[in-house]
Amino acid sequence: xxxxEEDPQxxxxxxxxxxxxxxxxxxxxxxxxxxxxxxxxxxxxLILIRSNEREKHSGRLRVTLDTSKKxxxxxxxxxxxxxxxxxxxxxxxxxxxxxxxxxxxxxxP
Amino acid sequence: xxxxxQFPSHSVIEKGxxxxxxxxxxxxxxxxxxxxxxxxxxxxxxxxxxxxxKQDESGMPNNRxxxxxxxxxxxxxxxxxxxxEDSGVYFCASSQDRIGRLYTEAFFGQGTRLTxx
Numbered sequence: 273x274x275x276x277e278e279d280p281q282x283x284x285x286x287x288x289x290x291x292x293x294x295x296x297x298x299x300x301x302x303x304x305x306x307x308x309x310x311x312x313x314x315x316x317x318l319i320l321i322r323s324n325e326r327e328k329h330s331g332r333l334r335v336t337l338d339t340s341k342k343x344x345x346x347x348x349x350x351x352x353x354x355x356x357x358x359x360x361x362x363x364x365x366x367x368x369x370x371x372x373x374x375x376x377x378x379x380x381p
Numbered sequence: 382x383x384x385x386x387q388f389p390s391h392s393v394i395e396k397g398x399x400x401x402x403x404x405x406x407x408x409x410x411x412x413x414x415x416x417x418x419x420x421x422x423x424x425x426x427x428x429x430x431x432x433x434x435k436q437d438e439s440g441m442p443n444n445r446x447x448x449x450x451x452x453x454x455x456x457x458x459x460x461x462x463x464x465x466e467d468s469g470v471y472f473c474a475s476s477q478d479r480i481g482r483l484y485t486e487a488f489f490g491q492g493t494r495l496t497x498x
Binding site for chain 1: 423
């Protein structure tokens with residue numbers, strides 16, 4: 273199974289609502305990063321949280337990390353249609369970054 | 382500052398042909414990584430360069446894939462001969478320090494969408 277597994281696999285919400293995505297992993301990590309991929313485009317780095325941090329904010333994004341449960345969550349507040357994309361968590365351990373299968377988020381205007 | 386750039390953005394080739402993907406990392410970044418996302422699946426690590434040396438190529442699927450990084454600057458990923466299952470998006474990333482160290486952020490390119498028909 274994957275080092276990073278996102279939950280849910282797909283999420284559809286109305287514009288203005290909050291979206292929460294979860295990521296679980298199996299081994300110890302150095303840091304965890306969230307990325308976004310818009311359809312047909314490249315990966316955009318959203319936020320990096322270090323293994324010694326518990327919560328981080330960036331604009332409308334809030335990321336939490338619970339190393340005891342080996343899980344992270346990404347909260348997007350006040351979602352917009354432009355947030356429609358696939359979201360990936362990526363766990364970093366030593367020199368390698370491992371991605372999960374992603375959560376496909378659809379924000380309906 | 383220019384980000385990671387990849388060429389071409391999209392390539393459609395026939396099975397059996399050869400395709401070469403190029404990645405220009407951020408200037409000064411010694412670490413360069415290739416990843417691949419096959420349709421609907423996870424993004425998988427292919428290999429890692431430190432300057433011109435292959436640090437880890439454990440993710441390369443088979444010997445039809447050849448990656449080079451001459452002079453430690455840009456990198457190429459050649460697929461020869463291409464097969465249908467090679468279709469997907471190929472991402473390149475670079476970092477100043479090794480990915481996985483506590484504070485390292487990897488910068489990704491836009492990816493090359495490869496379609497083998």
